[in-house]
Amino acid sequence: MKMSGNTILITGGGSGIGRGLAEAFHALGNQVFIAGRRQESLDEVTTANPGMKSYQLYVTSPVGIAALAKKVTDEVAGLNVVIHNSGIMRPEDYTADRVDPQTAEATIATNLLGPIRLTAALLPHLRTQAASTIMTVSSGLAFTPLALTPSYCATKAAIHSWSISLRHQLRDTSVEVLELAPPYVQTELMGPHQANDPHAMPLDDFISEVMQLIEAGPTHGEILVQRVMNLRNSEASGNFWGEFERLNTLSHRFKLNLGSLTKLWSGR
Template identity: 65%
Template sequence: MNITGNTILITGGGSGIGRALAEALHAKGNTVIIAGRRERVLDEVTQANPGMASMLLDIRDKADIAAFARDAVARFPALNVVINNAGIMKDEDILDSGDLAIAEETVETNLLGPIRLTAALLPHLLAQPRATVMTVSSGLAFVPLAVTPAYSATKAAIHSWSMSLRHQLRDTSTQVIELAPPYVQTELRGPEQAVDPLAMPLADFIAEVMTILETQPDAEEVIVERCKPLRFAEQNGNLAAVFGMVNSQH
């Protein structure tokens, strides 16, 4: 992926990794469109970044995704990059049947949302001279956090789906990149995560991601150093130990 000269759509661009990535790519001279459900939050980001655009999107709503994709292509005909960043992460007690709603919402947001949006935009992307679909999985795709079983499972599914999508698009001009963050200082699981010293500072994470994208334009996966112990745990033969470490405080 070239990191300049693109028209980039980022879902979940109002906060956390999505916002930080949008701002970093905007600073590189790309046209950036952030999407999300909270208009006030999106407006705050665009006002802080003149020239950045925003669009409302409920990634859980199948009909809204279809209408959104049509509108996005009409408004931004040069659109050639979609970053499927929107996601939720909630603790679940599998023994509590009431938590089934959390699992269903998580699957709809984290897995069906990216699949539906990519499917809606893919005909347009395939018509571009060069295009990129970026998925956002997680280190937990490879070593699950047991208190967030649906989240971890959806990220494992996104990893698998990204591999298959990449293979099916191998003879096209559309590249598929998977970004797998480690534990990062955002508010994904709540305000305490944003100040947790065990989490990677957001600015450091984005800086490393941008360096990888700039120096490895053909990369299929973007894995920062902090995430490599999880990404390669099974390959390294220490999956059980890493799983125990990840889940030792829960």
């Protein structure tokens, strides 16, 4: 993927990693469009970054995705990059007397079906470009799951597998497939406390390292900062169960207490 001269659509671009990537690519002279559910957040980002534009999108809506894809491709002939960053991460307790599947259903619709649907809608256009990129966002937890958030980890593992297959299918086309797998980063993915958690990787540091990795050319299409390597390589290193136990010990001990898990997830 080239670092400038692109026209980029980023879902979940109103905050966190999506906003960080949008602003980094915008600063390099790319035309950036952000999409997200909260219009006020989108407006805040575009106001702070003159020339950036936004679209409101409910990524769980097939109709909304189809409408966005048509609108973007009608209005932006040169669109050549899509970054699937929208995602939710919520705890689930399957030891409860009654389990509500709504969290799992919402997570699957957002984290897995959203990228699949938007890719399917945009791919005919992307294939007409001389060079284009689809970037998915998985997680270090795709490789070593956090039992507190089983549906989140499952969707990210699915996105990893789907990205590999998509990359292979499109290998003889103009479409490159990249996968970004973040570690625990200072965003509000699981609430405001996470954005200031000293155990999480600072967002600016994460974005800076990611941009360097993209420019250098990701190995096997995976964008992996150093902080995620223990999770990504736990099985290959023969330490999966040790890493899994390290990550999940407090989940068992403190009955799914989110605050107790942050130090373990961060790998520090």
